[in-house]
Amino acid sequence: MIVTTEKLTKRYGDRAVVDEVSLSVRRGEVYGFLGPNGAGKTTTIRMLLGLVKPTSGTASVLGEAPGAPKALLRVGSLIEGPGFYPYLSGRDNLRVHAHRRGVGRTQVEAALEQVDLVAAAGEKFRRYSLGMKQRLGVAAALLGRPELLVLDEPTNGLDPAGMADMRDLVRALAAQGQTVLLSSHLLGEVEEICDRVGVIAQGRLVAESTVEQLRGDSVLLIRADPIEKAQVLIEGSTVHGDVLHVRETDAGALVRVLVAADVDVREVRPLRRTLEEVFFEMTGAA
Numbered sequence: 001m002i003v004t005t006e007k008l009t010k011r012y013g014d015r016a017v018v019d020e021v022s023l024s025v026r027r028g029e030v031y032g033f034l035g036p037n038g039a040g041k042t043t044t045i046r047m048l049l050g051l052v053k054p055t056s057g058t059a060s061v062l063g064e065a066p067g068a069p070k071a072l073l074r075v076g077s078l079i080e081g082p083g084f085y086p087y088l089s090g091r092d093n094l095r096v097h098a099h100r101r102g103v104g105r106t107q108v109e110a111a112l113e114q115v116d117l118v119a120a121a122g123e124k125f126r127r128y129s130l131g132m133k134q135r136l137g138v139a140a141a142l143l144g145r146p147e148l149l150v151l152d153e154p155t156n157g158l159d160p161a162g163m164a165d166m167r168d169l170v171r172a173l174a175a176q177g178q179t180v181l182l183s184s185h186l187l188g189e190v191e192e193i194c195d196r197v198g199v200i201a202q203g204r205l206v207a208e209s210t211v212e213q214l215r216g217d218s219v220l221l222i223r224a225d226p227i228e229k230a231q232v233l234i235e236g237s238t239v240h241g242d243v244l245h246v247r248e249t250d251a252g253a254l255v256r257v258l259v260a261a262d263v264d265v266r267e268v269r270p271l272r273r274t275l276e277e278v279f280f281e282m283t284g285a286a
């Protein structure tokens with residue numbers, strides 16, 4: 001495990017902004033920390049980075065207490081936009097960051113390449129689009145070749161093209177073996193790029209699993225005629241309007257049974273709850 005928390009809690013006054021959160025991030029995965037605005041994502045991330053002191057509970061980042069110098073050197077983060085100088089180029093900005101971190105210039109070039117900013121590296125930061133600024137922020141976080149990359153709402157405020165670029169970037173980093181913990185309030189985003197998801201609502205972790213598991217068991221939708229006969233033939237099926245639902249089994253076998261009994265099969269497909277449906281169920285119930 002790269003990150004584990006045990007009943008991590010942060011109270012402001014008598015309000016638990018993060019409430020007994022126990023989560024774990026494994027090496028090599030992209031972990032999505034998903035929840036609506038104000039759910040407690042940033043506060044949790046800030047605790048993991050040693051920027052906020054937990055009220056109670058524990059956390060371990062790369063085997064160290066959060067904020068321990070040893071761990072911090074191995075973690076790269078993008079949280080609330082890094083400080084960049086508007087009149088320096090992207091490259092020079094990174095060189096400043098690299099210098100501060102004691103990282104060599106070759107890594108600046110490598111980071112520029114990783115975030116696809118080589119062509120624009122000589123341009124002044126203030127001329128960058130928001131998406132480019134955000135990618136430069138990721139490049140800065142990559143300096144020092146961190147074992148863990150923490151990105152707080154990396155696509156926030158970006159236009160659709162910028163968001164797509166950022167998603168591609170995260171996927172590319174993951175393909176290189178980079179462990180990433182990112183927060184998002186966008187389901188589609190998390191669904192697209194994350195291996196596992198922790199869902200947080202009102203400070204509480206309401207689920208932690210793979211995206212697949214989160215959706216729950218898959219159900220097959222079957223459109224057949226006559227439907228009554230089909231229902232009798234398929235054990236455990238239920239009628240919903242003019243279609244049947246049955247827990248996903250061997251679809252081929254089902255179709256053979258129906259056809260052998262002279263039932264016309266017009267449609268068979270997996271009926272998946274969208275992550276959105278699951279999410280609203282969970283966060284609504286929290």
Ligand SMILES: Nc1ncnc2c1ncn2[C@@H]1O[C@H](COP(=O)(O)OP(=O)(O)OP(=O)(O)O)[C@@H](O)[C@H]1O
Nearest residue numbers: 012017035036037038039040041042043044153185
């Ligand atoms: N220093 C603080 N003092 C009091 N309340 C705070 C403090 N920091 C955060 N909060 C409150 O804690 C709650 C959770 O904030 P947090 O920023 O962790 O949420 P979030 O899930 O990251 O949401 P967002 O995406 O909007 O940043 C919010 O209601 C916020 O107002």
